[in-house]
Amino acid sequence: MxxxxxxxxxxxxxxxxxxxxxxxxxxxxxxxxxxxxxxxxxxxxxxxxxxxxxxxxxxxxxxxxxxxxxxxxxxxxxxxxxxxxxxxxxDVFEKYKRNDQALILSMIEMVVNGVSTRKVTKVVEQLCDKTVSKSTVSDLMKQLDPVVKEWVERRLNNQYYRYLYVDAMYIKVREYHKVVSKAVYIAMGVNTEDKREIIGFQIANKESKENWKTFFESLINRGLQSPKLVISDAHEGLKSAIQEKFLGASWQRCTVHFLRNIMDHMPKKNTVEARQHLKEIFRASTAEISRTLKNEFIEKYGDDKRFEKVIDTLDNGYEDAVQYYAETKNTHKHIRTTNALERINEEIRRREKVIRIFPNQDSAFRLIGAILMDLDESMDKGNRRFIYERN
Known part of the structure; x- marks a missing residue:
């Protein structure tokens, strides 16, 4: 030196x-x-x-x-x-070139992390005495396209994913001079090393059975095998697509969503004890205790007409909501809900709020893909695992 x-x-x-x-x-x-x-x-x-x-x-x-x-x-x-x-x-100006490249990467990172293009231009002007237009920032973002595409299309046959979480969220996109809603499909898997991976996403016009089938087919074509358990909410099209595309897999209805559905029918007054009882059904340590608590709830409130819809909803959806008991006890808190995927959705939503309306679907795909790549890289790093010791 x-x-x-x-x-x-x-x-x-x-x-x-x-x-x-x-x-x-x-x-x-x-x-x-x-x-x-x-x-x-x-x-x-x-x-x-x-x-x-x-x-x-x-x-x-x-x-x-x-x-x-x-x-x-x-x-x-x-x-x-x-x-x-x-x-x-x-060689100082080789470093100068790298500095410009670092500036470009920093600008992209700012946008990915939810800083608006307007704010990025102000930040760059203050830090670097450079004027950068909003269109320049947008053009720089397009450098992400091949990177996101490669990540989205990567092969999945080098891992087996025991558990698969799927969910959809909605965004707003400008299309043909109108603002329309688009469904963002996201899938997260837990592999044999008990680590999470975001294994795919796609954007479609709406959440439907056909679109879910198309999404699952894309995962299967990339090498995804049928998991042991698929965890999701109870969207009818999603349920049908899971049954058709993942033969031999069990379906776990998210208990948080299920409880919310039940509570929607709960009487408003004097139901604190009943509400707590319902929660305990899905927190029980074994399937036997859970089933006993469920039967006790029906016996206790069965004659009260105020609870008629509550009991019908519980009875009809219970079996699908307790599939996690077939897995080892240490996995239960991780696989009975879609909470792990909901947190990813929240991260997307937090950054997407800055944009509010995507100018087109390509920009939505680019930004959400970059966010998911970033989240995927930061999950369960090193020796950290999503699900720890097995029984």
């Missing part, structure tokens, strides 16, 4: 700090450092020092030229050494 031998007058530096903004001091210091760094580079290239006579020299120093260097604290002006042959080149 090149050694930089220079000294700073700390009294002057202290005076500068007292009289100038911190950015100005930093800029001045960086100018000194980089100018001397480039001078040392030229000395190494020449294999001698300035004014040093050398009869075997092959090139001569030829002064300097000015060049701007964009940093995250602003733009600085550097004295770049040159030689008469023009063969000497400093």
């Amino acid at each position: 090149t050694q930089l031998n220079f000294t700073l007058d700390f009294d002057k530096l202290k005076e500068g700090v007292m009289q100038s903004s911190l950015n100005d001091v930093l800029k001045s210091t960086i100018v000194i450092v980089l100018n001397q760094y480039m001078e040392m580079e030229r000395n190494q290239y020449m294999q001698n020092y300035s004014h040093e006579r050398d009869p075997e020299r092959e090139d001569y120093r030829n002064g300097y030229y000015q060049r701007d260097f964009a940093l995250n604290i602003g733009t600085i002006s550097l004295k770049v050494p040159r030689t008469r042959s023009g063969n000497f080149k400093t």
Whole structure:
């Protein structure tokens, strides 16, 4: 590594700090450092020092030229050494190119994390003394397209996913001069190492059996095998698609959604005890205890006409909501609900709220895909697992 031998007058530096903004001091210091760094580079290239006579020299120093260097604290002006042959080149501006690339990546990351393109332009102007238009930010986002496409289409046959969580959320997209709702289908799997992966998503016009079948077919074509258990809400089209496309898989109805459906029919007054009883049914440690609690609830409230719809809903949906008991006990809290996937939806929603209305479906696919890639990379890193020790 090149050694930089220079000294700073700390009294002057202290005076500068007292009289100038911190950015100005930093800029001045960086100018000194980089100018001397480039001078040392030229000395190494020449294999001698300035004014040093050398009869075997092959090139001569030829002064300097000015060049701007964009940093995250602003733009600085550097004295770049040159030689008469023009063969000497400093590596500082390779770092300059990387700085521009880092700026591009940072802009993309800001948008992915929910910063509006309008705010991105202001941030870049303040940090880098550069003006960036909203259209430029949008164009930069298109650099994500091949990356997202490759991730979405990656093969799934190198892992077996025991549990599959699926859900749909709605976004707003501008289409043919109108604002329309689009359904975003998302699938998350838990593999044999008990780690979660976001294994696919697609955007469709609405949530329907045919669209769910198309989504599942795309996963199967990429190598997904039928899981042991599929966890979802009770959308009729989704249920039918699961039965048709994942032969041999059990379906676990999300207990949170199911309880919500039951509670919708619950009388408003004097039902605190009944509500608690219902929750305990799905928190029981074994299937036997759960079934006993369920039967006790029906026996206790069966003669009360206010509970007629409550009991019908419970009775009709109970079996689908307790499939998790067939799995080992340590998995129950993880697989009885779609909470793990709901949290992913919330992250998308948090960042999507900044945009509110996507300008087109491609932009929605690009941004949501980038968010999901980011979330996928951060889930269950290292030795961390979603489901821990097995019984």
